Amino acid sequence: MSTPQETPAGKHHAPPAGNGRSGVPLVRLVNAGKRYGAVIALHDINMEVGAGEVTCVLGDNGAGKSTLIKIIAGLHAPSTGTYEVEGTPVHFSSPREALEHGIATVYQDLAVVALMPVWRNFFLGNEVRKGPRMEIPAMKKMCKDELLAMGIDLRDVDQPIGTLSGGERQCVAISRAVHFGAKVLILDEPTAALGVKQSGVVLKYIIQARERGLGVIFITHNPHHAYPVGDRFLLLNRGASIGNYEKNQVTRDELTGLMAGGSELEQLSHELESAGGAAAEAAHMMEAEVSDLGISQPSTTTESDAR
Amino acid sequence: MTQTAEAPVAPPPRADERVGRKSPLARMLARPEAGAIAGAIVIYIFFFIIAPPFRNAASFSSVLYVTSTYGLMATPVALLMIGGEFDLSAGVAVTSASLTASLFSYEFTTNAWVGVLVALVVALFIGFLNGWIVVKTGIPSFLVTLGTFFMLQGLNIALTQTITNQVSSPDISTLQGFNSARQVFSASWTIGGVNIRTSVVYWIVFVIIATWILLRTYIGNWIFSVGGNPQAARAVGVPVGRMKIGLFMAVGFMAWFTGMHTLFLFNTIQSGQGIGNEFVYIIAAVVGGCLLTGGYGSAVGAAIGALIFGMVNQGIVYAGWNPDWFQFFVGLLLLGAILLNTYIRRRAEASI
Numbered sequence: 226m227s228t229p230q231e232t233p234a235g236k237h238h239a240p241p242a243g244n245g246r247s248g249v250p251l252v253r254l255v256n257a258g259k260r261y262g263a264v265i266a267l268h269d270i271n272m273e274v275g276a277g278e279v280t281c282v283l284g285d286n287g288a289g290k291s292t293l294i295k296i297i298a299g300l301h302a303p304s305t306g307t308y309e310v311e312g313t314p315v316h317f318s319s320p321r322e323a324l325e326h327g328i329a330t331v332y333q334d335l336a337v338v339a340l341m342p343v344w345r346n347f348f349l350g351n352e353v354r355k356g357p358r359m360e361i362p363a364m365k366k367m368c369k370d371e372l373l374a375m376g377i378d379l380r381d382v383d384q385p386i387g388t389l390s391g392g393e394r395q396c397v398a399i400s401r402a403v404h405f406g407a408k409v410l411i412l413d414e415p416t417a418a419l420g421v422k423q424s425g426v427v428l429k430y431i432i433q434a435r436e437r438g439l440g441v442i443f444i445t446h447n448p449h450h451a452y453p454v455g456d457r458f459l460l461l462n463r464g465a466s467i468g469n470y471e472k473n474q475v476t477r478d479e480l481t482g483l484m485a486g487g488s489e490l491e492q493l494s495h496e497l498e499s500a501g502g503a504a505a506e507a508a509h510m511m512e513a514e515v516s517d518l519g520i521s522q523p524s525t526t527t528e529s530d531a532r
Numbered sequence: 533m534t535q536t537a538e539a540p541v542a543p544p545p546r547a548d549e550r551v552g553r554k555s556p557l558a559r560m561l562a563r564p565e566a567g568a569i570a571g572a573i574v575i576y577i578f579f580f581i582i583a584p585p586f587r588n589a590a591s592f593s594s595v596l597y598v599t600s601t602y603g604l605m606a607t608p609v610a611l612l613m614i615g616g617e618f619d620l621s622a623g624v625a626v627t628s629a630s631l632t633a634s635l636f637s638y639e640f641t642t643n644a645w646v647g648v649l650v651a652l653v654v655a656l657f658i659g660f661l662n663g664w665i666v667v668k669t670g671i672p673s674f675l676v677t678l679g680t681f682f683m684l685q686g687l688n689i690a691l692t693q694t695i696t697n698q699v700s701s702p703d704i705s706t707l708q709g710f711n712s713a714r715q716v717f718s719a720s721w722t723i724g725g726v727n728i729r730t731s732v733v734y735w736i737v738f739v740i741i742a743t744w745i746l747l748r749t750y751i752g753n754w755i756f757s758v759g760g761n762p763q764a765a766r767a768v769g770v771p772v773g774r775m776k777i778g779l780f781m782a783v784g785f786m787a788w789f790t791g792m793h794t795l796f797l798f799n800t801i802q803s804g805q806g807i808g809n810e811f812v813y814i815i816a817a818v819v820g821g822c823l824l825t826g827g828y829g830s831a832v833g834a835a836i837g838a839l840i841f842g843m844v845n846q847g848i849v850y851a852g853w854n855p856d857w858f859q860f861f862v863g864l865l866l867l868g869a870i871l872l873n874t875y876i877r878r879r880a881e882a883s884i
Contacts (some may be wrong), residue, residue, distance in 0.1 A: 321769055332767065338760035340827045345753050350768030352750035359750050 249312040250275045251409050251440040252297060252328065257306035259292050266292040268465045270306070274409060274440040274457070279431060281451035282444045283484055284461035290444050293461070294413055297442065298330040299323030327408035331398045333417060339387030343379060344368040346386045347401050367404075375400040375430055392423030396430045409440040416450050428454050448480040460484065564821030565833030571819065571872050572836050572843070579847035586850045593726045599842030600735035602809070603835050604790045606816035607735075607742045608782040610834035613817050614746070615779045616759035616826030617673040619662060621681040622783050623809030628684050629655040629791030630801040631692055634701040644709035644796075652788050658684065659784025663777030685807060692803035705799040717789075718797040731793050735835070738786070742831035755779065760827025815866055816841055840866070 250273035259267040267289045274280040284290045295301045296308065299317030307314050310326050317323045320330065337346045347368040353360045368382050377396050379389075386394060395415045402410055412431065416424040431454050434441055445451050451458060458475060460468040460483050468475075468483055497508035579586045586592070605622055612619055619625075629651045637647030662680055666673045689699070696702055704710060720729040746752035757765035758775045766772050795801055818824065819840055820833025841862065848858050 320767065324769070330767075338757045338764050338827065340760045340823075341753075341756050345756065349753060349757050349765065350770050352753055354750055357745075357749040357751060359748060359753065361748065 248275075250309075251311055252442070253309045253312075254296070254303070255307045255309070257296060257303040257308060259296060259301060260304045266464055267296070267303075270459075270461075270466055271469060272457075272459045274442055276408070276440055277435055277438050278456045279435050279441040279443055279454050280457040280459065281455035282442060282459045282461065283446065283448060283451055283480070285446055285484070287463070288461040289464040290446075290461060291413075292464070294330065294411055294442075294444060297323070297328065297409075297411055299328070324407075327406060328411065329402035329405070329407035329409070330411040330413065331395065331402055331415065333395075333414045337386045337394055337398060340385050342383045343372075343386045343389070343397060344382040347371070347382075347397060347404075351405050371400050371404045372397065375403070375433055377430075390423055391419050392426040395419075395427050399427075399430050399434060403434060403437065403439065407439065409442065410434055411442045411444070413444050414446070415443070416445060416447065424450060446484070448477065448484045452477040452480055564828060564830040565836055566821070567872055567874070568820045568833050568836040568840065571868070572840050574872075575840055575843050575847070579843060579851065583847055583851035586847055589724075589726050591846065591850060593728060593732075595839075595842050595846045596732050597729050598845050599839045600729070600731040601790065601793070602812050602816060602841055603735045603838035604731065604738060604793075605783075605786055605809070606813045606820075606834040606838045607738050607831050608779070608786045609813040610817035610820060610822050610829055610831055611742055611746070611755060612779040612783055613814070613822045613824070614759050614826060614829040615755045615776055616762065617663075617666060617776060617779065618677060618814065619659075619780060619783045620674065620677040620810050621658065621662060621684055622677075622787060622813055623811075624681055624684045624688060624806045625655060625658050625784065625787035626791045626794065626809065627688050627801060627803070627806035628658065629788040630795040631688055631701055631803060633792065634704050634795055634801055635692070635695055637707055638702050638704050639695060641707070644704060644707045644713045646709075647704075648713060648792055651791065652785075655784040655788035655791070656781050657784070658787070659781035660777060662784075663780030666780070667773040667776050681810065685804075688806075689803045699803055701801045701803070703799045704795075710796070713792070714796040717792040717795075734789070734793075739831050739835045746831055751775075756827055759825075812838075812841060819866060819870055 253273040254270055257267065257270045258265065270289075270293065272280060272282070272293075282290055282293060292301070296303050299320045299322050302308075302316055302318075308317075309315065310328065315326065317326075323330075338349065341349070344365045348359075348364050353364050353367070365382050369379065372379055372382075375396060377393065377400065379393075386397065389397065395412075399410065399412070399415075415427050415431075419427065428450060431441055431443060435454075443451065443455065456472055458468070458470045458472075458480060459466060460480075470480075495508070497504045586595075605626065609619060609622055632654045633644075633647035633651035635647075636642070636650045637644050640646075658680070662673070662677050665671070665676045669676075692699065692701060716730075718730065720727055722728070746755060754765065754770045754775050757770055758772045762772045816837030817829065817834040818837070820830065820835065820837035822829030822834065844862050844866075845858070848855065848861055853861075
């Protein structure tokens with residue numbers, strides 16, 4: 226918790242200790258929607274994340290997850306509804322502005338410059354300067370210490386970041402955001418391209434970020450990754466919310482069922498069945514799975530009631 | 533589960549993964565200029581053996597002089613390449629700068645220094661224009677600067693012809709301020725019987741400055757990032773467009789500097805010269821370890837790349853070969869240097 230106070234560049238204000246825990250959510254969307262011309266990309270979304278909480282946003286491809294990230298990250302303003310940061314309505318015109326409010330986005334692929342050493346990546350855009358000169362030994366040490374605090378033990382911060390595994394790279398990007406005073410982390414599919422073990426590593430850092438008092442917005446399409454770390458779950462389908470739960474209101478299986486879209490799964494199994502042969506066999510297995518998951522709608526709450 | 537004598541599977545201690553530490557040699561080989569250094573040593577030994585005149589200090593100083601005339605420009609060209617862009621107009625821009633200074637001060641009979649300053653403005657503007665078009669349109673710099681290359685070449689020849697009715701600029705050695713400008717840009721001293729030109733000193737100084745900027749300043753960090761992954765750089769607030777325009781202007785600045793050196797050395801400038809030099813600069817940078825795709829390279833490497841070119845250039849003369857073969861050998865040796873460079877880099881990367 227004390228680390229953000231040491232922000233070397235002094236550019237990003239360190240979060241006043243404890244402010245985040247006062248009960249006002251760090252980030253909150255109320256009835257937010259986004260239209261691109263005639264296309265309604267997002268419709269009537271309510272969500273929030275508080276300090277020390279992980280809000281998972283789940284949805285299949287095209288569900289509106291990336292539009293939601295773009296709104297929160299400051300790339301687009303919502304067309305309808307309101308966006309509040311710590312209780313104050315905001316209108317961001319650039320990601321830089323969102324960053325200045327402590328909202329940092331870690332993108333899946335464009336987070337790092339592969340050929341540059343780890344420490345150069347860590348400080349890119351926030352170099353510790355003395356005139357134009359960088360304080361290189363201090364920066365290397367700070368980078369190593371900060372990564373160690375997140376539990377990432379690198380043998381050498383001088384190695385090109387491209388030589389790290391995908392999971393480690395995500396973790397460096399996360400700890401960089403934490404170090405430079407982020408209060409809210411948006412993680413865009415951080416586990417999508419990773420193996421089981423690497424995903425576990427990333428999930429561990431999500432929990433660590435939460436323990437340090439950050440709000441985390443974790444975008445994923447994998448309920449198995451979301452459920453263990455999440456405190457709230459927002460499910461999206463075709464640009465609309467199909468569920469907004471707190472952890473005690475939903476089980477992992479229900480989450481999986483909702484994610485799979487029970488009715489869509491059934492439809493798919495019918496299609497497979499009509500194809501006959503081996504496909505029909507697959508269809509039976511799928512049907513069995515649908516009934517196993519118990520696709521019954523758990524009781525839904527709206528965001529405003531949930532508080 | 534049923535296997536007998538299964539020891540409790542303790543996770544191997546993390547320290548075990550680091551047994552394979554890199555040796556100092558592997559570390560050195562992992563530097564971008566490693567291949568060029570090896571290539572330079574091979575070529576030096578080669579000419580040392582076959583060309584006896586190559587061995588004395590005086591002729592090596594002339595190798596250094598030839599090197600410096602290319603090395604000055606190879607330095608900002610390398611920075612630009614690390615920043616992910618090319619400049620094909622760099623060769624003729626040098627001539628444009630000399631012609632501007634020469635024609636301006638001669639036609640308006642001003643002090644030579646006035647022409648020098650006008651040329652600086654023009655050269656920086658050429659760099660700015662190249663960068664601005666690349667950044668604003670997103671068209672590859674290869675194409676943009678190919679266009680400006682031909683435009684500048686045309687302007688150099690046509691304007692010189694129009695103004696002077698000749699293919700070269702008039703002799704400006706009688707102008708006021710000429711001698712002081714020559715002292716600054718093109719002086720030479722004799723130390724222990726060896727002639728040293730200022731351009732060699734300037735070249736070394738600029739390489740040191742460029743290396744310092746690249747490795748020790750935040751600007752260097754930004755140069756690597758805009759070449760390596762512009763989206764990632766932009767996402768953390770690096771002004772990608774301004775960095776690229778700045779790098780093109782650095783090439784413009786050095787084109788001016790090199791142009792002034794040539795002008796005050798020879799008093800007059802051929803309007804058609806400079807064509808083809810842009811490739812020498814780029815080759816020096818690439819031989820020196822700069823990646824064509826950007827994000828990787830070094831200024832020292834480009835300097836050594838220029839040195840390889842300078843050694844071949846002079847070595848062939850000292851070896852008494854027919855100079856008609858010069859370009860063939862330049863191409864052959866540069867290709868060899870690039871292959872060696874690539875081989876060493878692959879080995880170094882494999883040992884990480």
